Amino acid sequence: MQKGVTLWFTGLSGSGKSTIASNVEAVLKDQGLKVEVLDGDEVRTHLSKGLGFSKEDRDTNIRRIAYVAKLLTRNGVLAITAAISPYREIRDEARENIGDFVEVFVKCPLNTLVARDVKGLYEKAIKGEIANFTGVSDPYEEPLNPDVVVETDKESIEESVAKVLGTLAERGYIPSSIVSQPVEAR
Ligand SMILES: Nc1ncnc2c1ncn2[C@@H]1O[C@H](COP(=O)(O)OP(=O)(O)O)[C@@H](O)[C@H]1O
Ligand SMILES: [Mg+2]
Secondary structure (H helix, E strand, C coil), X not given: XXXXXXXXXXXXXXXXXXXXXXXXXXXXXXCCXXXXXXXXXXXXXXXXXXXXXXXXXXXXXXXXXXXXXXXXXXXXXXXXXXXCCCCHXXXXXXXXXXXXXXXXXXECCHHHHHHHCCCCHHHHHHHCCCCCCECCCECCCCCCCCCEEEECCCCCHHHHHXXXXXXXXXXXXXXXXXXXXXXXXX
């Protein structure tokens, strides 16, 4: 019987949370495990529709994600969250409420993110066209004791996925027979 856990990704916009999360999801689903992804961008279009980017709204958004992740986790699902989740206090609150919790810090220096600028948001944020942009004009509090750190400016997607799977296996949440062989990025 599968033991539930929340795999909590945190990191700046464009750091690679969604990319790594969806690859981890694909590998685990392929092995027949129950997996749900709560992706920040997607959550903001339904569960958190109407919320903005003030500290209060960000905290509400993360608390909603944590609440759903908790329900999934206690029902034996491997819940993956992929939202910036900039505030340490709210992440720690999620960890405390959920219990089975693995925090993944998706680390990437700001200059790499600005150069990558996948969604074209950093350019706008730097020009002042987007307010309260995490890492530019809004805080990001790095985790002090993350369970896994992936450095996406140094590692390949495959290496980062393997690290995450390795930790899940080490902690007994997935069988160690699951090879860290990610499918193509989707
Ligand atoms: N090692 C890596 N891990 C994850 N993403 C990477 C890596 N190297 C380059 N990238 C690229 O960085 C971008 C990350 O975007 P995304 O996953 O949407 O970030 P986030 O969800 O954190 O905002 C993607 O275009 C991805 O292909
Ligand atoms: Mg994303």
